[in-house]
Amino acid sequence: MGTKEKAAPKRVTRRGVTAKRPVGRRAQNKAAIRKRIVTAALSLFQTKGFDATTTKAIARKAGIAEGTVFNYFRTKEDIALHFFEQEVDQAIASVRDNPRLRKAPLEEKLFALVHSQLEFLAPYEKFIGAAFIHALKPASPLGIFSHRAQELRHRYVGFVQELLDESLPKNQYSALSFLAPEVFWIYYLGALLFWLHDSSPGKQHTLAFLDRSLAIGVSVLKQGKR
């Protein structure tokens, strides 16, 4: 299990690089339309609710034909998943591309990662709350058991592994550190739930929760490696 997952991040890294290659006008156009569809869909998910939103309504809101939507996404679930992929990718990039963070302690890197995810999700909080429930249904395409969601999780877990590898000495692996990236994924879902239910102004309690729990988690991890 461990080796399979470790292969995943490398693939991702390469994919990340391809995305940055200079793109032609045609591709630019396509990206712009894709973005328009996603923005329109999210605003509807947020206001009308995920279930009540149709692809027709999304097309109308985006100002394109419904058929065009299908050229980009098969279903509205695909749009939502695309959004979550963006969430994870931009968060990974924000940590990876920040030279100061590369030298920061592990807890700060993990904080920056999770916070960047939450910041990305913040404008669509209502929708995220609904999606969270959806994701727990085993048959849902949004669900954590769907193929694409699994792939996304691997990418995320792979990056966390990368952060652990560069922050903690290699020769001191323990059962705890092998499990840590997977545990972190669950931690992230927990943090997301905490954030969704946090009614404090500016989500101050979430910040405190992240800071303290990560400090504790990292110190437990370091201790486990002794």
Added chain:
Amino acid sequence: MSSQKDTTTGRALRMASMGAGIAGSYVGYLLQRAFLGEAKGKIKLKSTHMRAARRMADEMQALRGPAMKLGQMLSLQTGVLPDEILAELATLQMEAPGMHPSLVRVQIKGSLGREPEEIFKQFTAEPFAAASLGQVHHAITREGHRVAVKIQYPGIRRAIENDFRLFRTFAMPAQASGHIPKSAIDEIEKQIIAETDYQREADNIDFFAERLAPLSFVKVPRVFREYSSDKVLTMSLMTGRHLEDFLAQRPSQKLRNQLGAHLFELFYFQLLKIEALHADPHWGNYLFNDDAGISLVDFGCVKYLSSETVTYLRSVFLYPGASDSADFRRLLETYYERAGEKLLPAARRALLGFVDNFYRKVYPPKPEKNQLFDFGDATILRDFLRESKNLVRTMGVLTEFIFIGRTEMGLYQTLHRLRARVPTSQIVRKYL
């Protein structure tokens, strides 16, 4: 001990063990005192205090924020804690664990709407000082002003409430033995909660800047409201050195006397003229300059006094008659009545003891011309602590006086460290 910290059993657990640790040792002391002779009991008391003090300083340092603040507060809380503990806790005052730059960035952006680099011309990612509820960073504004930016740790208010809930529970034995009275804990909690509002602190700064203007030797920062919120406070950077650094320069007796007189005058000017007190007297909040000027930096803890209290203080300060006279007794009783409390005989005796054993020594009612009091004498701190402890035990302390007493203790501690000689009564008389 350190290994225990690394496993991080969690904030609550640590606080709990700390509470149990301190309370435990007091309970142990109370039990042992019952079985040991008087002399032995005294020695035992000292070592119990030392152990409790070490433990408290260690544990509080490991905790972030509120507990730290509580430690600082208690460290200057007159009569609440024995002097050995005070000495140990005093070491806490300038150190607090901090927020990492990513969290600082998030706090600033969340509070002021933009990244620190967008707001300031320059912002130093590493803090230069720890404020107990947050930390302070150097920055330069777009207009080129050098400023100190105080940033609050997130969720601090709830953390304070939690800490106090735990502290109350675990400090039960200490409360029962009279070491930590309940009213003191209440008042401190109220004050610490108030300190979490930086907007209020900004108002305090403006208030003091205006009212302290007649004292040319005092400098108060300027608030930059456009760079401030309830969680971020931007102030002009103050000059001067902390007490330790100031003393390390080996200032002359003359300079120390001047500075002492200034500190002393600042205290009584606040108390009697502006009826409000910069009540967080720990040494980190005062910066000393070579021209005997004083820069004030932290205005989170300000105590506004009622006019009855100030009138009362005027009437009893430097009271010329005998302390056991009927007139003096009436002054005390009237004030307590107005405050809705009855002055019990034990409390009255303790108050009179305070007057005779401390105040009349330090503040002679009829001083000779240019009579100086030498604060280098260590007995003064002990006298003050002993007398206030007596008073606290009789439950004779009005909450109004908790912060006055605390600030007063801070003043004497600082004057003692300065070994300053001060014309005490003369200065007080100026403002009566």
